[in-house]
Amino acid sequence: MYTDLLLPTDGSPETAEVLDHALAIAGAHDATVHVLYVVDRRHHMAATEETKAEIRESLEEEAERATAEARSRIEAEGLTAVTVEREGVPHREIVAYADEHADIVVMGTHGKTGREQLVSLGSTTERVVERSDRPVLVVDIGDASP
Numbered sequence: 001m002y003t004d005l006l007l008p009t010d011g012s013p014e015t016a017e018v019l020d021h022a023l024a025i026a027g028a029h030d031a032t033v034h035v036l037y038v039v040d041r042r043h044h045m046a047a048t049e050e051t052k053a054e055i056r057e058s059l060e061e062e063a064e065r066a067t068a069e070a071r072s073r074i075e076a077e078g079l080t081a082v083t084v085e086r087e088g089v090p091h092r093e094i095v096a097y098a099d100e101h102a103d104i105v106v107m108g109t110h111g112k113t114g115r116e117q118l119v120s121l122g123s124t125t126e127r128v129v130e131r132s133d134r135p136v137l138v139v140d141i142g143d144a145s146p
């Protein structure tokens with residue numbers, strides 16, 4: 001049923017919890033797990049050239065760390081991992097990548113910003129659920145929504 005699963009990550013520690021679910025599905029289907037980190041262009045759009053380079057560099061380091069961490073867990077399960085870094089607006093890149101390379105998406109209710117006290121779904125997840133044609137499994141992390 002599933003051959004390619006997409007796990008988008010923003011490097012938040014909760015990714016580990018989301019990965020548990022992703023691995024259960026991927027393991028059952030022997031699916032390849034694609035780990036996608038999007039360097040959020042909005043974080044450095046308004047910055048000066050110098051600051052822009054610094055911000056991008058630190059986001060790229062985070063991308064490297066987050067995807068490598070996920071990769072080792074995926075490979076430890078005997079599954080194939082594909083790690084990808086893209087730059088842009090996260091939900092757009094996630095939807096486009098899923099459209100091209102995945103048949104299911106697994107992601108958390110919240111990410112780095114962690115506004116779980118205020119909103120039941122982070123904006124990236126909300127938009128991916130709305131805009132993607134793929135099934136999206138949303139894993140509730142942190143406090144349950146009100």
Ligand code: ATP
Nearest residue numbers: 008009010038108110111112113114122123124125
């Ligand atoms: P918000 O960004 O709306 O202020 P938030 O950060 O808590 O709130 P989201 O951004 O929706 O919530 O994060 C939820 C999930 O979306 C993350 O767990 C991750 O799977 C995915 N995601 C968010 N940002 C990125 C990113 N830059 N690259 C890849 N995946 C991302």
Ligand code: MN
Nearest residue numbers: 111112113124
């Ligand atoms: Mn976010």
